[in-house]
Amino acid sequence: MHWTEPATSDDSHAELEKKLWDAANQLWSNAALKPSEYSPTVLGLIFLRYADVRFAAVEADLGRDRPPGGPSLRRRRTGPTDFHAAGVVYLPDEARFSHLLSLPEGANVGQAVNEAMRAILAAVPIRNLSRHSETTPELADVLPKSYHILESRTLASLLKTMASIPVAVSIWNLSRHSATTPDGLSGDIKQGNTYYEDLQDSVGRFDFVLANQPFNVSKIDKERLAGDPRYPFGIPRTDNGNYLWIQHFHSALKNNAAGAPGGRAGFVMANSAADARASEQEIREKIIRTGHVDVMVAIGPNFFFTVT
Numbered sequence: 539m540h541w542t543e544p545a546t547s548d549d550s551h552a553e554l555e556k557k558l559w560d561a562a563n564q565l566w567s568n569a570a571l572k573p574s575e576y577s578p579t580v581l582g583l584i585f586l587r588y589a590d591v592r593f594a595a596v597e598a599d600l601g602r603d604r605p606p607g608g609p610s611l612r613r614r615r616t617g618p619t620d621f622h623a624a625g626v627v628y629l630p631d632e633a634r635f636s637h638l639l640s641l642p643e644g645a646n647v648g649q650a651v652n653e654a655m656r657a658i659l660a661a662v663p664i665r666n667l668s669r670h671s672e673t674t675p676e677l678a679d680v681l682p683k684s685y686h687i688l689e690s691r692t693l694a695s696l697l698k699t700m701a702s703i704p705v706a707v708s709i710w711n712l713s714r715h716s717a718t719t720p721d722g723l724s725g726d727i728k729q730g731n732t733y734y735e736d737l738q739d740s741v742g743r744f745d746f747v748l749a750n751q752p753f754n755v756s757k758i759d760k761e762r763l764a765g766d767p768r769y770p771f772g773i774p775r776t777d778n779g780n781y782l783w784i785q786h787f788h789s790a791l792k793n794n795a796a797g798a799p800g801g802r803a804g805f806v807m808a809n810s811a812a813d814a815r816a817s818e819q820e821i822r823e824k825i826i827r828t829g830h831v832d833v834m835v836a837i838g839p840n841f842f843f844t845v846t
Contacts, residue, residue, distance in 0.1 A: 582682040590635035648686035740790040747803035755779035775817040
């Protein structure tokens with residue numbers, strides 16, 4: 539395998555790109571991981587870093603809620619609900635980035651990071667995230683908890699790399715009741731086969747859909763899709779899943795009073811889907827005749843790193 543160093547640039551993202559590349563190189567040379575396994579490892583640490591910065595900013599803001607030279611206006615200690623109200627994940631002491639960085643030499647860093655992830659999961663609220671009575675903890679099955687497979691020395695070095703990444707943060711003000719960047723973390727991520735399973739009970743449910751789905755998937759069992767309301771324009775006879783995905787995104791949008799989609803969807807699709815013939819052309823015509831398509835953007839060659 540050959541790795542190409544990213545180009546040096548004055549762009550504001552150049553430093554971040556370099557730090558992430560450093561992290562990948564550390565895993566490449568010091569960990570028995572395949573390149574495909576780098577992503578969850580690094581993204582988990584980026585999450586910890588970002589969550590820690592936001593937590594610290596809200597913590598400082600809550601501490602400032604007091605008159606000059608006087609005691610805090612609060613009559614109780616701040617707790618998880620204060621941080622959840624500000625749109626940030628509450629971090630117990632053992633999940634703070636500073637705690638992980640201060641672990642003594644010889645400590646099992648992987649186990650400590652795993653415990654940090656579990657502590658975060660235990661502290662997040664449990665909400666009903668579907669139309670059913672089932673309740674699901676936010677971030678359930680999302681945070682990686684396999685850091686014990688890395689050597690402590692390698693993981694400690696990765697933590698230092700993550701700590702050096704500059705993070706800009708905007709927080710909720712509990713006194714002015716206004717928000718900049720109200721992007722608290724929440725989610726209902728489930729593992730399944732989207733072609734056959736609608737785990738999100740998606741039809742007519744979402745305000746926004748943003749997707750980068752797999753292209754040109756073949757060998758989908760069309761018989762299992764009969765009667766599925768996510769595919770109202772018909773099942774393509776062609777052995778290709780592109781127009782299943784397009785219909786899935788369309789049907790997931792909330793409807794307005796007139797019955798048209800009240801939400802908006804944006805997704806990347808293979809160029810071949812734009813002029814596909816036969817049954818796919820028939821489906822495309824039906825979708826366009828609804829008047830729900832705003833724009834299609836053709837991307838030039840070499841726009842993405844991995845395809846021409």
